[in-house]
Amino acid sequence: MDKILICDDEKEIVEAISIYLSQEGFQILKAYNGLEALQIAKTEPVRLVLLDIMMPRMDGIRTAVKIREFSSVPIIFLSAKSEDTDKILGLNIGADDYITKPFNPLELVARVKSQLRRYTTLGSLHKENKSVFQVGDLVVDDQAREVKVDGETIKLTPIEYNILLLLVKNAGKVFSIRQIYESIWNEEAVGADNTVAVHIRHIREKIEINPREPKYLKVVWGVGYKIEKL
Numbered sequence: 001m002d003k004i005l006i007c008d009d010e011k012e013i014v015e016a017i018s019i020y021l022s023q024e025g026f027q028i029l030k031a032y033n034g035l036e037a038l039q040i041a042k043t044e045p046v047r048l049v050l051l052d053i054m055m056p057r058m059d060g061i062r063t064a065v066k067i068r069e070f071s072s073v074p075i076i077f078l079s080a081k082s083e084d085t086d087k088i089l090g091l092n093i094g095a096d097d098y099i100t101k102p103f104n105p106l107e108l109v110a111r112v113k114s115q116l117r118r119y120t121t122l123g124s125l126h127k128e129n130k131s132v133f134q135v136g137d138l139v140v141d142d143q144a145r146e147v148k149v150d151g152e153t154i155k156l157t158p159i160e161y162n163i164l165l166l167l168v169k170n171a172g173k174v175f176s177i178r179q180i181y182e183s184i185w186n187e188e189a190v191g192a193d194n195t196v197a198v199h200i201r202h203i204r205e206k207i208e209i210n211p212r213e214p215k216y217l218k219v220v221w222g223v224g225y226k227i228e229k230l
């Protein structure tokens with residue numbers, strides 16, 4: 001049974017989400033501030049985190065940064081803020097999705113399941129398809145779900161890893177933003193430009209020596225992105 005950590009300083013919201021996810025068979029862990037969430041994430045085998053942004057003691061942004069230091073589990077932000085800048089900030093620090101309050105409970109459940117499919121089911125498929133993809137000194141071991149550049153292991157979030165894998169497996173092929181979004185998120189790409197661009201930038205910052213002059217992950221202006229064949 002997958003354990004899901006729900007963290008929000010509004011206990012009514014935690015209880016409401018718990019009811020919906022419990023009905024889907026998930027085991028729920030509850031926290032009401034960032035410090036509590038961080039402690040649970042360190043001690044429990046959490047499979048996904050639902051994290052409010054505005055909280056006392058430690059806010060959701062700082063909590064997510066701390067979780068990313070030791071875990072790549074999917075993180076979905078919950079926030080009353082809907083501005084693009086807040087969404088981009090959340091994605092930049094390693095979140096995988098963002099839901100604005102008030103939200104439709106059915107949509108929340110669907111997004112949780114979607115993230116878990118990528119983190120678990122896709123992981124199982126990757127173990128069956130034992131493959132190592134290499135472009136120059138960039139190596140993606142799809143059996144171990146491990147990325148190395150110049151022999152150094154690079155930590156990516158599940159979404160970042162899947163985007164990089166898609167591009168590395170098809171080195172030299174240009175993918176549009178729509179193609180990347182629909183391949184990775186498995187849903188129609190409506191207003192996906194910022195979401196994809198943020199993840200691409202984050203991947204570059206991790207795999208490139210100089211992200212402003214990338215060696216591997218290139219933009220083809222007006223078309224999309226590709227991993228350069230070397």
